[in-house]
Amino acid sequence: TKxxxxxxxxxxxxxxxxxxxxxxRPNQGDRERFWERMNRALDNEWLSNMGxxxxxxxxxxxxxxxxxxxxxxxxxxxxxxxxxxxxVPGAEPGDEVIVPALTFPATAHAVRWxxxxxxxxxxxxxxxxxxxxxxxxxxxxxxxxILGVHLWGQPCDVRRLxxxxxxxxxxxxxxxxxxxxxxxxxxxxGGFGDAEVFSFHxxxxxxxxxxxxxxxxDDALAERARKARxxxxxxxxxxxxxxxxGKLNEACAAMGLTSLDALADxxxxxxxxxEAYLSALDGIPGVRAVRYDPRHRNxxxxxxxxxxxxxxxxxRDALLDLLRAENIxxxxxxxxxxxxxxxxxxxxxxxxxxxxPHAETLCEQLLALPTGPGVSTADIEVISEVVxxxxxxxxxxxxxxxxxxxxxxxxxxxxxxxx
Ligand code: T4K
Numbered sequence: 001t002k003x004x005x006x007x008x009x010x011x012x013x014x015x016x017x018x019x020x021x022x023x024x025r026p027n028q029g030d031r032e033r034f035w036e037r038m039n040r041a042l043d044n045e046w047l048s049n050m051g052x053x054x055x056x057x058x059x060x061x062x063x064x065x066x067x068x069x070x071x072x073x074x075x076x077x078x079x080x081x082x083x084x085x086x087x088v089p090g091a092e093p094g095d096e097v098i099v100p101a102l103t104f105p106a107t108a109h110a111v112r113w114x115x116x117x118x119x120x121x122x123x124x125x126x127x128x129x130x131x132x133x134x135x136x137x138x139x140x141x142x143x144x145x146i147l148g149v150h151l152w153g154q155p156c157d158v159r160r161l162x163x164x165x166x167x168x169x170x171x172x173x174x175x176x177x178x179x180x181x182x183x184x185x186x187x188x189x190g191g192f193g194d195a196e197v198f199s200f201h202x203x204x205x206x207x208x209x210x211x212x213x214x215x216x217x218d219d220a221l222a223e224r225a226r227k228a229r230x231x232x233x234x235x236x237x238x239x240x241x242x243x244x245x246g247k248l249n250e251a252c253a254a255m256g257l258t259s260l261d262a263l264a265d266x267x268x269x270x271x272x273x274x275e276a277y278l279s280a281l282d283g284i285p286g287v288r289a290v291r292y293d294p295r296h297r298n299x300x301x302x303x304x305x306x307x308x309x310x311x312x313x314x315x316r317d318a319l320l321d322l323l324r325a326e327n328i329x330x331x332x333x334x335x336x337x338x339x340x341x342x343x344x345x346x347x348x349x350x351x352x353x354x355x356x357p358h359a360e361t362l363c364e365q366l367l368a369l370p371t372g373p374g375v376s377t378a379d380i381e382v383i384s385e386v387v388x389x390x391x392x393x394x395x396x397x398x399x400x401x402x403x404x405x406x407x408x409x410x411x412x413x414x415x416x417x418x419x
Contacts, residue, residue: 002389005396010325010404016382021370022329023302024203028255029262037254046250049230053253058213060260061198064181065190067215069222072248072256073229076177076199076212080110080147082228082246083173083195083214086221087144091116096143100130101337101359103149107175108338111147119143120339120348122356127151127290128366131358132160139164145171148193152302153205154292155184158192165193173197176215180206181267181299190215195225200256205270205301206263208256211248262373269373270300276377277303277369280384284391286312301372302333306365313394316365318401322390328383331368 002008002016009015028034041053054072062070073079084097093115099107101120108118121134130148146165148156156174165172172193176182179189180198190196195218198204200211214225224241227234232243248256278289290304307316316332323330337359339345369383390397 002386004389005393005400008322008325008386008389008397009327010322010397011400016326016328016386017379018327020327020329021375021379021383023331023333023368023370025370025372025374026202026207027205027259027262027266027372028207029258029260031258033261034254034258037257038251041250041254048247048249050247051250051253053250053257054248057208057248057253057256057260060257061180061213062190062215064188064260064263065196065198065215066188067191068217068219069215071214071216071222071225071229072253073212073214073246074248074252075201075210076175076197077106077110078229078244078246079197079212079214080106080173080175081113082225082244083147083197084111084114084116084145085228085242086224087116087171088114091144094142096140097145097147098130098135098138098143099147099338100149100151101339101356102128102151102334102362103175103338104177104334105338105341106177107147107149108341108344112344116144117142117347118338118344120337120344120352120356122358123151123362125358125361127154127293128359128362129154129156130161132157132164135161136164139168139170143168143170145173146193147173147175149175149177150179150182150189150196152290152292152304153179153182153189153298153300155179155182155189155192155296158184162193177201177212178204178301179299180204181263181297183297185295186297191217194218195221200252200259205266205299206256206259208248208252208259211252211256213248266373267299270371271298272377273371273375273380274300274303276380277371277384280380281305281387284312284384284388286310286394287387287391303369303371304333305367305369306362307367308365312391314390314398316367318398319387319390320367321401322397323383323386326386328370328386330370333366333368335363335366337363 177199229246
């Protein structure tokens with residue numbers, strides 16, 4: 001049990017876990033089935049270029065997402081790039097795509113990589129999702145598309161965004177990287193807007209080592225994406241358009257299928273963990289769980305909390321250090337808003353009076369806690385107890401952490417300020 005600061009590993013106590021509990025531990029499924037599939041691929045001597053495992057994976061993802069087409073890819077970033085490229089040649093360099101301020105860099109980079117400009121807009125202060133009012137406010141003459149993000153598997157306000165896109169003649173895409181197996185009300189994520197993109201990165205709810213997919217009901221768009229991922233080669237073997245190499249290989253498809261086999265169990269486990277966290281964290285001052293809207297189904301792959309320093313008595317980063325010392329590898333998803341990255345500030349935020357306050361606050365406060373099949377409800381009791389002890393001694397933890405930073409030469413800014 002962790003009662004006083006001296007019990008905390010950061011200050012010399014024994015760590016709460018000997019083996020780490022972490023965010024992003026891959027959901028691998030049944031290893032035997034994976035090797036069976038790998039052996040099949042090796043026996044077939046067909047390792048890439050739309051092999052049988054790849055086809056099976058596409059079929060199953062399309063079915064799960066309730067769409068006609070799944071175009072699987074080597075990762076989601078390439079998927080986003082292919083969608084932005086699909087705006088060209090209609091679009092010209094310097095044309096714009098609206099993106100939320102709170103997302104992974106890939107969302108904005110995919111736009112910029114193709115020579116278009118990401119136009120950042122603020123998010124809802126509670127859900128962190130792109131705010132349709134802010135989207136409308138950011139629509140100018142050069143905007144060509146809206147790229148929403150289903151953050152932590154929560155659906156964007158798809159109906160309003162569809163209306164906005166339609167009334168302004170814009171394409172509407174969704175970065176659904178974290179949202180496989182989630183719904184908007186009872187409709188699976190995958191079929192909204194012109195197209196959506198899933199990620200199957202190792203850290204996602206379904207893992208294919210690296211992987212992604214464009215999903216859509218638009219036959220022509222799917223056809224263009226299929227060619228685009230394979231050097232622009234059409235069905236007859238002739239190059240018909242610009243393309244790249246975005247294919248998902250058979251080893252990745254084997255992992256993806258095996259991870260997909262386990263999806264229902266994974267989500268059920270995650271959901272029980274989410275409920276356990278909600279009750280175990282209840283009443284800790286300044287620590288608020290992000291509650292998913294019960295009208296939609298979430299895959300519960302992310303257990304998000306915000307840490308309000310004024311109420312908790314310690315900053316999110318202090319809690320993060322403290323948890324890590326206990327072998328609880330939480331993650332600050334996300335701690336840098338898009339307009340704080342690289343040169344996106346000068347390119348976008350500077351033109352908006354008041355900036356993007358909701359995204360800023362969330363980036364200061366967000367923390368993803370470990371969940372997934374490797375984390376049990378008993379673990380969650382322990383993790384929550386550490387959080388409770390840290391907050392109970394918030395000011396002391398902050399002061400002692402500052403002292404530690406002074407003596408160890410740690411260059412953390414909070415430590416330096418505390419000295
Ligand atoms: N759009 C959005 C909204 C996204 O979140 C992402 C990716 C994308 C687009 C692009 O999708 P991809 O092109 O990647 O398909 C990770 C992932 O690399 C990234 O895919 C993901 N989002 C992002 C949210 O997380 P990092 O830099 O946080 O990864 P890293 O190495 O710090 O690992 C995170 C945690 O996972 C750690 O606790 C360690 C654990 N982990 C990681 C790997 C790779 C494992 O336990 N095993 C592993 O194999 O980016």
